[in-house]
Amino acid sequence: MSLNKEEILAQNHSAQPPRLGLVWPILFAVLFFFSVVAAFGISHDTTAEGLEVHRVVEELQLPSHSAQEVVETEASETHKFWREERIQRGDIVSTILVRLGVDDPEATSYLSQARGVRSLYQLRPGRSVRAVTTSEGRLEQLTYLNTNGKRLLVERTPEGFRATEKIPDVEARISQSSGEIATSLFGATDAAGLHENIAIQLADIFSSDIDFNRDLRTGDRFAVVYEANYAHGEFVGVGRVVTAEFTNRGKTYRAVYFENKKGRGGYYTPDGKNVRKAFLRSPLAFSRITSRYTNSRFHPILRKWVAHRGIDYGARTGTPVRATADGWVKFAGRKGSYGKLVTLRHANGYSTRYAHLSRFAKSTRRGKRVSQGQVIGYVGRTGRATGPHLHYEFLANGVHRNPATLALPPGPPITPDLRDEFQSVAAVKLKRLDLLGDTNLALLD
Numbered sequence: 001m002s003l004n005k006e007e008i009l010a011q012n013h014s015a016q017p018p019r020l021g022l023v024w025p026i027l028f029a030v031l032f033f034f035s036v037v038a039a040f041g042i043s044h045d046t047t048a049e050g051l052e053v054h055r056v057v058e059e060l061q062l063p064s065h066s067a068q069e070v071v072e073t074e075a076s077e078t079h080k081f082w083r084e085e086r087i088q089r090g091d092i093v094s095t096i097l098v099r100l101g102v103d104d105p106e107a108t109s110y111l112s113q114a115r116g117v118r119s120l121y122q123l124r125p126g127r128s129v130r131a132v133t134t135s136e137g138r139l140e141q142l143t144y145l146n147t148n149g150k151r152l153l154v155e156r157t158p159e160g161f162r163a164t165e166k167i168p169d170v171e172a173r174i175s176q177s178s179g180e181i182a183t184s185l186f187g188a189t190d191a192a193g194l195h196e197n198i199a200i201q202l203a204d205i206f207s208s209d210i211d212f213n214r215d216l217r218t219g220d221r222f223a224v225v226y227e228a229n230y231a232h233g234e235f236v237g238v239g240r241v242v243t244a245e246f247t248n249r250g251k252t253y254r255a256v257y258f259e260n261k262k263g264r265g266g267y268y269t270p271d272g273k274n275v276r277k278a279f280l281r282s283p284l285a286f287s288r289i290t291s292r293y294t295n296s297r298f299h300p301i302l303r304k305w306v307a308h309r310g311i312d313y314g315a316r317t318g319t320p321v322r323a324t325a326d327g328w329v330k331f332a333g334r335k336g337s338y339g340k341l342v343t344l345r346h347a348n349g350y351s352t353r354y355a356h357l358s359r360f361a362k363s364t365r366r367g368k369r370v371s372q373g374q375v376i377g378y379v380g381r382t383g384r385a386t387g388p389h390l391h392y393e394f395l396a397n398g399v400h401r402n403p404a405t406l407a408l409p410p411g412p413p414i415t416p417d418l419r420d421e422f423q424s425v426a427a428v429k430l431k432r433l434d435l436l437g438d439t440n441l442a443l444l445d
Protein backbone atom coordinates (compact mmCIF):
# COMPACT_ATOMS: atom_id res chain seq x y z
CA MET A 1 0.00 0.00 0.00
CA SER A 2 1.44 3.30 -0.99
CA LEU A 3 -0.47 5.47 1.45
CA ASN A 4 1.62 5.83 4.53
CA LYS A 5 0.40 6.66 7.99
CA GLU A 6 1.76 10.22 8.05
CA GLU A 7 -0.11 11.13 4.92
CA ILE A 8 -3.30 9.66 6.24
CA LEU A 9 -3.00 11.31 9.62
CA ALA A 10 -2.00 14.55 8.01
CA GLN A 11 -5.30 14.47 6.21
CA ASN A 12 -6.98 13.97 9.51
CA HIS A 13 -5.17 16.51 11.68
CA SER A 14 -4.53 19.32 9.27
CA ALA A 15 -7.05 22.07 8.63
CA GLN A 16 -10.29 20.41 7.67
CA PRO A 17 -10.49 19.83 3.96
CA PRO A 18 -13.30 21.87 2.46
CA ARG A 19 -15.38 18.90 1.36
CA LEU A 20 -14.69 16.42 4.08
CA GLY A 21 -17.76 14.39 3.38
CA LEU A 22 -16.41 13.61 -0.06
CA VAL A 23 -12.74 13.27 0.77
CA TRP A 24 -13.10 10.44 3.25
CA PRO A 25 -15.17 8.13 1.09
CA ILE A 26 -12.71 8.67 -1.75
CA LEU A 27 -9.72 8.10 0.49
CA PHE A 28 -11.37 5.02 1.79
CA ALA A 29 -12.20 3.82 -1.65
CA VAL A 30 -8.57 4.27 -2.61
CA LEU A 31 -7.50 2.24 0.43
CA PHE A 32 -10.01 -0.40 -0.51
CA PHE A 33 -8.91 -0.65 -4.09
CA PHE A 34 -5.29 -0.82 -3.07
CA SER A 35 -6.18 -3.76 -0.85
CA VAL A 36 -7.96 -5.49 -3.66
CA VAL A 37 -5.18 -4.85 -6.13
CA ALA A 38 -2.59 -5.99 -3.63
CA ALA A 39 -4.54 -9.14 -2.91
CA PHE A 40 -5.52 -10.25 -6.39
CA GLY A 41 -3.43 -8.24 -8.78
CA ILE A 42 -6.48 -7.24 -10.79
CA SER A 43 -6.62 -3.83 -12.35
CA HIS A 44 -9.69 -1.81 -11.61
CA ASP A 45 -11.64 1.08 -12.90
CA THR A 46 -11.07 3.23 -9.85
CA THR A 47 -14.29 5.12 -9.54
CA ALA A 48 -15.58 5.69 -6.05
CA GLU A 49 -19.19 5.99 -7.04
CA GLY A 50 -21.64 3.52 -5.66
CA LEU A 51 -19.29 2.27 -2.96
CA GLU A 52 -21.04 1.24 0.18
CA VAL A 53 -18.62 2.30 2.84
CA HIS A 54 -20.24 0.40 5.71
CA ARG A 55 -20.32 -2.89 3.93
CA VAL A 56 -16.74 -2.56 2.85
CA VAL A 57 -15.49 -1.87 6.34
CA GLU A 58 -16.90 -5.15 7.49
CA GLU A 59 -15.51 -7.10 4.59
CA LEU A 60 -12.07 -5.60 4.56
CA GLN A 61 -9.72 -8.18 5.94
CA LEU A 62 -6.96 -6.47 7.79
CA PRO A 63 -3.76 -8.04 6.58
CA SER A 64 -1.82 -9.73 9.36
CA HIS A 65 1.34 -7.79 8.68
CA SER A 66 -0.48 -4.57 8.02
CA ALA A 67 0.88 -1.21 8.85
CA GLN A 68 -1.40 1.12 10.68
CA GLU A 69 -4.81 1.40 9.18
CA VAL A 70 -7.14 4.30 9.32
CA VAL A 71 -10.63 3.55 8.21
CA GLU A 72 -13.69 5.66 8.50
CA THR A 73 -16.68 3.94 10.04
CA GLU A 74 -19.35 6.49 9.41
CA ALA A 75 -19.93 8.94 6.68
CA SER A 76 -22.16 11.05 8.88
CA GLU A 77 -21.34 14.44 10.37
CA THR A 78 -19.61 13.23 13.53
CA HIS A 79 -16.77 11.32 12.01
CA LYS A 80 -15.53 8.24 13.78
CA PHE A 81 -12.29 6.60 12.90
CA TRP A 82 -11.11 3.07 13.35
CA ARG A 83 -7.43 3.02 13.94
CA GLU A 84 -5.09 0.18 14.52
CA GLU A 85 -1.64 0.55 16.04
CA ARG A 86 0.95 -2.16 16.18
CA ILE A 87 2.67 -2.44 19.53
CA GLN A 88 6.37 -1.82 19.27
CA ARG A 89 9.11 -2.73 21.69
CA GLY A 90 9.25 -0.15 24.47
CA ASP A 91 5.70 1.06 23.96
CA ILE A 92 3.61 2.07 26.94
CA VAL A 93 -0.13 2.65 26.91
CA SER A 94 0.15 6.43 26.77
CA THR A 95 2.40 6.40 23.69
CA ILE A 96 -0.02 4.10 21.91
CA LEU A 97 -2.97 6.32 22.79
CA VAL A 98 -1.12 9.25 21.24
CA ARG A 99 -0.49 7.25 18.06
CA LEU A 100 -4.12 6.17 18.00
CA GLY A 101 -5.06 9.84 17.97
CA VAL A 102 -6.75 9.69 21.38
CA ASP A 103 -6.87 13.16 22.90
CA ASP A 104 -9.27 12.52 25.76
CA PRO A 105 -8.34 13.17 29.43
CA GLU A 106 -11.36 11.23 30.68
CA ALA A 107 -10.33 8.17 28.73
CA THR A 108 -6.67 8.48 29.72
CA SER A 109 -7.65 8.71 33.37
CA TYR A 110 -9.95 5.70 33.10
CA LEU A 111 -7.36 3.60 31.29
CA SER A 112 -4.71 4.39 33.88
CA GLN A 113 -6.87 3.58 36.92
CA ALA A 114 -9.66 1.12 36.21
CA ARG A 115 -9.12 -2.42 37.51
CA GLY A 116 -10.71 -4.02 34.48
CA VAL A 117 -8.12 -2.72 32.03
CA ARG A 118 -4.95 -3.99 33.70
CA SER A 119 -4.27 -6.51 30.97
CA LEU A 120 -3.75 -3.55 28.66
CA TYR A 121 -0.52 -2.90 30.54
CA GLN A 122 1.04 -6.14 29.36
CA LEU A 123 1.67 -5.06 25.83
CA ARG A 124 2.98 -7.68 23.47
CA PRO A 125 5.05 -6.29 20.62
CA GLY A 126 3.54 -7.23 17.27
CA ARG A 127 -0.02 -7.31 18.56
CA SER A 128 -2.38 -4.44 17.87
CA VAL A 129 -4.49 -2.04 19.82
CA ARG A 130 -7.51 -0.73 17.98
CA ALA A 131 -9.60 2.27 18.78
CA VAL A 132 -12.62 4.10 17.53
CA THR A 133 -12.30 7.83 18.06
CA THR A 134 -14.12 10.91 16.92
CA SER A 135 -12.29 13.36 14.73
CA GLU A 136 -11.65 15.42 17.88
CA GLY A 137 -9.84 12.48 19.50
CA ARG A 138 -12.61 11.44 21.87
CA LEU A 139 -12.31 7.72 22.60
CA GLU A 140 -15.42 5.69 21.79
CA GLN A 141 -14.07 2.18 21.89
CA LEU A 142 -10.79 0.37 22.38
CA THR A 143 -9.94 -3.30 21.89
CA TYR A 144 -6.87 -5.35 22.63
CA LEU A 145 -6.24 -9.07 22.35
CA ASN A 146 -4.38 -9.43 25.63
CA THR A 147 -1.62 -11.79 26.67
CA ASN A 148 -4.17 -14.05 28.42
CA GLY A 149 -5.68 -14.70 25.02
CA LYS A 150 -8.79 -12.67 25.84
CA ARG A 151 -10.17 -9.71 24.02
CA LEU A 152 -10.36 -6.61 26.19
CA LEU A 153 -13.11 -4.25 25.10
CA VAL A 154 -13.38 -0.74 26.53
CA GLU A 155 -16.51 1.14 25.51
CA ARG A 156 -17.91 4.55 26.22
CA THR A 157 -21.44 4.28 27.62
CA PRO A 158 -23.81 7.01 28.81
CA GLU A 159 -22.67 6.13 32.39
CA GLY A 160 -18.97 6.36 31.56
CA PHE A 161 -16.44 3.81 30.35
CA ARG A 162 -16.96 0.10 30.73
CA ALA A 163 -14.36 -2.66 30.29
CA THR A 164 -15.08 -6.30 29.53
CA GLU A 165 -12.90 -9.29 28.70
CA LYS A 166 -14.06 -12.17 26.56
CA ILE A 167 -12.57 -15.22 24.98
CA PRO A 168 -12.43 -14.20 21.33
CA ASP A 169 -13.97 -16.17 18.53
CA VAL A 170 -11.06 -17.65 16.66
CA GLU A 171 -11.62 -18.13 13.00
CA ALA A 172 -9.34 -20.22 10.80
CA ARG A 173 -8.69 -18.53 7.50
CA ILE A 174 -7.00 -20.21 4.63
CA SER A 175 -3.70 -18.55 3.86
CA GLN A 176 -1.05 -19.32 1.34
CA SER A 177 2.55 -18.65 0.61
CA SER A 178 5.28 -19.68 -1.73
CA GLY A 179 8.98 -19.15 -2.10
CA GLU A 180 12.29 -20.31 -3.44
CA ILE A 181 15.21 -21.69 -1.50
CA ALA A 182 18.36 -19.58 -1.64
CA THR A 183 20.24 -21.00 1.32
CA SER A 184 17.93 -22.89 3.66
CA LEU A 185 14.28 -23.73 4.18
CA PHE A 186 14.05 -21.39 7.15
CA GLY A 187 15.78 -18.64 5.21
CA ALA A 188 13.23 -19.00 2.41
CA THR A 189 10.17 -19.22 4.63
CA ASP A 190 11.46 -16.24 6.61
CA ALA A 191 11.85 -14.24 3.41
CA ALA A 192 8.29 -15.20 2.44
CA GLY A 193 7.09 -13.92 5.83
CA LEU A 194 5.95 -17.40 6.72
CA HIS A 195 5.55 -18.51 10.32
CA GLU A 196 8.32 -20.80 11.55
CA ASN A 197 5.77 -23.42 12.54
CA ILE A 198 4.73 -23.79 8.89
CA ALA A 199 8.34 -24.38 7.88
CA ILE A 200 8.59 -27.09 10.51
CA GLN A 201 5.38 -28.71 9.25
CA LEU A 202 6.62 -28.53 5.65
CA ALA A 203 9.88 -30.24 6.55
CA ASP A 204 7.94 -32.84 8.48
CA ILE A 205 5.42 -33.58 5.71
CA PHE A 206 8.07 -34.18 3.07
CA SER A 207 10.66 -35.74 5.39
CA SER A 208 10.20 -39.20 3.87
CA ASP A 209 11.18 -37.98 0.41
CA ILE A 210 13.52 -35.11 1.17
CA ASP A 211 16.26 -34.91 3.75
CA PHE A 212 16.06 -31.24 4.67
CA ASN A 213 19.49 -31.40 6.28
CA ARG A 214 21.27 -32.54 3.13
CA ASP A 215 19.14 -32.57 -0.01
CA LEU A 216 18.13 -28.90 -0.43
CA ARG A 217 19.45 -27.05 -3.44
CA THR A 218 19.32 -23.41 -4.47
CA GLY A 219 16.28 -23.02 -6.69
CA ASP A 220 14.15 -25.56 -4.83
CA ARG A 221 10.63 -24.19 -4.43
CA PHE A 222 7.69 -24.56 -2.11
CA ALA A 223 4.04 -23.55 -2.13
CA VAL A 224 1.84 -24.03 0.89
CA VAL A 225 -1.81 -23.51 1.79
CA TYR A 226 -2.45 -23.46 5.53
CA GLU A 227 -4.84 -22.34 8.22
CA ALA A 228 -4.13 -19.06 9.94
CA ASN A 229 -6.07 -18.27 13.08
CA TYR A 230 -7.61 -14.87 13.55
CA ALA A 231 -9.47 -13.37 16.49
CA HIS A 232 -11.61 -10.44 15.37
CA GLY A 233 -9.45 -9.91 12.35
CA GLU A 234 -6.18 -10.07 14.23
CA PHE A 235 -3.67 -12.81 13.47
CA VAL A 236 -3.09 -14.98 16.55
CA GLY A 237 -1.24 -18.00 15.20
CA VAL A 238 -1.01 -20.63 12.51
CA GLY A 239 -2.81 -23.96 12.32
CA ARG A 240 -2.33 -26.93 10.09
CA VAL A 241 -0.90 -27.16 6.60
CA VAL A 242 -3.82 -28.05 4.31
CA THR A 243 -1.89 -28.79 1.18
CA ALA A 244 1.68 -28.27 0.10
CA GLU A 245 4.08 -28.68 -2.75
CA PHE A 246 7.84 -28.94 -2.68
CA THR A 247 10.13 -29.07 -5.68
CA ASN A 248 13.50 -30.54 -4.80
CA ARG A 249 16.21 -30.87 -7.47
CA GLY A 250 13.57 -30.59 -10.20
CA LYS A 251 11.25 -33.21 -8.76
CA THR A 252 7.88 -32.02 -7.43
CA TYR A 253 6.15 -33.59 -4.45
CA ARG A 254 2.58 -32.78 -3.44
CA ALA A 255 0.67 -33.52 -0.28
CA VAL A 256 -2.95 -33.10 0.77
CA TYR A 257 -4.20 -33.36 4.33
CA PHE A 258 -7.12 -35.75 4.75
CA GLU A 259 -8.92 -36.96 7.85
CA ASN A 260 -10.75 -40.26 8.06
CA LYS A 261 -14.06 -40.70 9.90
CA LYS A 262 -12.30 -41.43 13.18
CA GLY A 263 -10.61 -38.04 12.94
CA ARG A 264 -7.20 -39.51 12.28
CA GLY A 265 -5.53 -37.43 9.62
CA GLY A 266 -2.54 -37.74 7.40
CA TYR A 267 -0.92 -36.41 4.25
CA TYR A 268 -1.45 -38.14 0.94
CA THR A 269 -0.28 -37.75 -2.62
CA PRO A 270 -2.96 -36.58 -5.12
CA ASP A 271 -3.56 -40.23 -6.06
CA GLY A 272 -4.13 -41.32 -2.47
CA LYS A 273 -0.76 -42.80 -1.53
CA ASN A 274 0.58 -42.05 1.89
CA VAL A 275 3.20 -39.28 1.69
CA ARG A 276 4.99 -40.66 4.64
CA LYS A 277 6.84 -43.88 4.57
CA ALA A 278 6.03 -46.43 7.21
CA PHE A 279 9.38 -45.28 8.67
CA LEU A 280 10.82 -41.84 9.30
CA ARG A 281 14.15 -41.35 7.61
CA SER A 282 15.75 -40.27 10.89
CA PRO A 283 14.86 -40.81 14.55
CA LEU A 284 16.01 -37.26 15.34
CA ALA A 285 14.13 -34.21 14.07
CA PHE A 286 17.29 -32.29 13.20
CA SER A 287 20.49 -34.20 13.14
CA ARG A 288 23.78 -34.78 11.48
CA ILE A 289 25.16 -38.18 10.66
CA THR A 290 28.51 -38.71 12.34
CA SER A 291 29.05 -42.30 11.29
CA ARG A 292 27.44 -44.08 8.37
CA TYR A 293 26.31 -47.62 7.87
CA THR A 294 29.16 -49.75 6.65
CA ASN A 295 30.24 -53.30 6.65
CA SER A 296 33.66 -52.27 7.96
CA ARG A 297 35.02 -49.18 9.68
CA PHE A 298 37.86 -48.39 12.06
CA HIS A 299 36.37 -48.43 15.56
CA PRO A 300 37.76 -45.55 17.70
CA ILE A 301 37.53 -47.42 21.01
CA LEU A 302 38.27 -50.97 19.94
CA ARG A 303 40.97 -49.59 17.59
CA LYS A 304 40.26 -52.17 14.93
CA TRP A 305 38.21 -52.59 11.77
CA VAL A 306 34.65 -53.63 12.56
CA ALA A 307 31.32 -53.46 10.80
CA HIS A 308 29.06 -50.54 11.73
CA ARG A 309 25.61 -51.87 10.96
CA GLY A 310 23.79 -48.76 12.00
CA ILE A 311 23.86 -45.00 11.68
CA ASP A 312 25.24 -42.61 14.29
CA TYR A 313 23.60 -39.25 14.73
CA GLY A 314 25.53 -36.60 16.63
CA ALA A 315 23.26 -34.71 19.02
CA ARG A 316 23.40 -33.25 22.48
CA THR A 317 22.55 -35.36 25.51
CA GLY A 318 18.83 -35.05 26.15
CA THR A 319 17.78 -34.58 22.50
CA PRO A 320 14.43 -36.42 22.04
CA VAL A 321 14.60 -39.68 20.07
CA ARG A 322 11.52 -40.57 18.01
CA ALA A 323 10.13 -43.95 17.10
CA THR A 324 10.62 -44.13 13.34
CA ALA A 325 7.43 -46.19 12.86
CA ASP A 326 4.33 -47.47 14.63
CA GLY A 327 5.09 -50.57 16.65
CA TRP A 328 5.57 -52.17 20.05
CA VAL A 329 8.38 -51.92 22.59
CA LYS A 330 10.22 -55.23 22.48
CA PHE A 331 13.03 -54.23 24.81
CA ALA A 332 13.88 -51.21 26.98
CA GLY A 333 16.88 -51.55 29.28
CA ARG A 334 20.66 -51.85 29.44
CA LYS A 335 22.42 -54.15 27.05
CA GLY A 336 26.24 -54.32 27.01
CA SER A 337 27.95 -51.94 24.61
CA TYR A 338 24.59 -50.55 23.47
CA GLY A 339 24.12 -48.95 26.89
CA LYS A 340 20.52 -47.97 27.43
CA LEU A 341 18.71 -49.48 24.46
CA VAL A 342 15.18 -49.48 23.06
CA THR A 343 14.19 -52.12 20.52
CA LEU A 344 10.90 -51.67 18.67
CA ARG A 345 9.02 -54.33 16.72
CA HIS A 346 7.05 -53.16 13.69
CA ALA A 347 4.65 -54.70 11.19
CA ASN A 348 5.89 -56.95 8.38
CA GLY A 349 8.96 -58.25 10.19
CA TYR A 350 10.78 -54.95 10.71
CA SER A 351 12.49 -53.84 13.90
CA THR A 352 14.57 -50.83 14.98
CA ARG A 353 17.12 -50.21 17.75
CA TYR A 354 18.02 -46.97 19.51
CA ALA A 355 21.22 -47.13 21.60
CA HIS A 356 23.40 -45.13 24.03
CA LEU A 357 20.31 -43.36 25.45
CA SER A 358 20.65 -41.24 28.56
CA ARG A 359 17.14 -42.19 29.65
CA PHE A 360 13.85 -43.63 28.44
CA ALA A 361 10.56 -41.84 27.96
CA LYS A 362 8.00 -42.61 30.70
CA SER A 363 5.78 -44.78 28.52
CA THR A 364 8.64 -46.75 26.97
CA ARG A 365 8.06 -50.12 28.61
CA ARG A 366 8.10 -53.63 27.23
CA GLY A 367 4.87 -54.49 25.39
CA LYS A 368 3.69 -50.87 25.06
CA ARG A 369 2.43 -49.56 21.75
CA VAL A 370 4.26 -46.61 20.19
CA SER A 371 3.27 -44.49 17.23
CA GLN A 372 5.49 -43.01 14.56
CA GLY A 373 7.19 -39.85 15.78
CA GLN A 374 6.52 -40.58 19.44
CA VAL A 375 9.43 -39.75 21.75
CA ILE A 376 10.75 -43.00 23.21
CA GLY A 377 13.96 -41.79 24.87
CA TYR A 378 16.73 -39.22 24.92
CA VAL A 379 20.21 -39.08 23.43
CA GLY A 380 23.06 -39.97 25.77
CA ARG A 381 26.43 -41.76 25.87
CA THR A 382 25.71 -44.92 27.83
CA GLY A 383 27.48 -48.12 26.85
CA ARG A 384 30.44 -48.01 24.45
CA ALA A 385 30.29 -44.45 23.14
CA THR A 386 32.99 -41.81 22.78
CA GLY A 387 30.50 -38.96 23.10
CA PRO A 388 26.78 -38.31 23.16
CA HIS A 389 25.12 -39.65 20.02
CA LEU A 390 22.33 -41.94 18.91
CA HIS A 391 23.21 -45.27 17.35
CA TYR A 392 20.26 -46.39 15.19
CA GLU A 393 19.81 -49.83 13.65
CA PHE A 394 17.24 -51.03 11.16
CA LEU A 395 16.47 -54.72 10.67
CA ALA A 396 14.27 -56.51 8.15
CA ASN A 397 13.42 -60.05 9.23
CA GLY A 398 16.33 -59.97 11.66
CA VAL A 399 18.89 -58.82 9.06
CA HIS A 400 20.65 -55.45 9.38
CA ARG A 401 19.87 -53.03 6.56
CA ASN A 402 21.05 -49.52 5.81
CA PRO A 403 18.06 -47.24 6.51
CA ALA A 404 19.70 -44.36 4.62
CA THR A 405 19.66 -46.18 1.29
CA LEU A 406 16.93 -48.78 1.72
CA ALA A 407 13.69 -48.11 -0.18
CA LEU A 408 11.47 -47.76 2.85
CA PRO A 409 7.98 -49.26 2.69
CA PRO A 410 5.14 -46.72 2.31
CA GLY A 411 2.63 -45.93 5.04
CA PRO A 412 -0.96 -47.11 4.61
CA PRO A 413 -2.75 -45.52 1.60
CA ILE A 414 -6.32 -44.17 1.44
CA THR A 415 -8.57 -47.16 1.96
CA PRO A 416 -10.96 -48.08 -0.89
CA ASP A 417 -14.06 -47.03 1.08
CA LEU A 418 -12.70 -43.47 1.41
CA ARG A 419 -11.39 -43.10 -2.12
CA ASP A 420 -14.30 -41.11 -3.56
CA GLU A 421 -14.44 -38.76 -0.62
CA PHE A 422 -10.70 -38.27 -0.76
CA GLN A 423 -10.75 -37.51 -4.49
CA SER A 424 -13.32 -34.76 -4.13
CA VAL A 425 -11.62 -33.18 -1.10
CA ALA A 426 -8.21 -33.38 -2.75
CA ALA A 427 -9.47 -31.82 -5.98
CA VAL A 428 -10.60 -28.67 -4.15
CA LYS A 429 -7.43 -28.38 -2.12
CA LEU A 430 -5.10 -28.98 -5.05
CA LYS A 431 -6.94 -26.35 -7.07
CA ARG A 432 -5.75 -23.78 -4.55
CA LEU A 433 -2.20 -24.95 -5.01
CA ASP A 434 -2.58 -24.64 -8.78
CA LEU A 435 -3.88 -21.09 -8.39
CA LEU A 436 -0.97 -20.26 -6.14
CA GLY A 437 1.39 -21.47 -8.84
CA ASP A 438 -0.42 -19.28 -11.39
CA THR A 439 -0.13 -16.23 -9.13
CA ASN A 440 3.61 -16.73 -9.01
CA LEU A 441 3.81 -16.75 -12.78
CA ALA A 442 1.79 -13.55 -12.89
CA LEU A 443 4.18 -11.91 -10.47
CA LEU A 444 7.14 -12.79 -12.61
CA ASP A 445 5.68 -11.03 -15.64
Ligand SMILES: [Zn+2]
Binds near residue numbers: 308310312390391
Ligand atom coordinates in the same frame (compact mmCIF):
# COMPACT_ATOMS: atom_id res chain seq x y z
ZN1 LIG B 1 27.03 -46.52 16.04
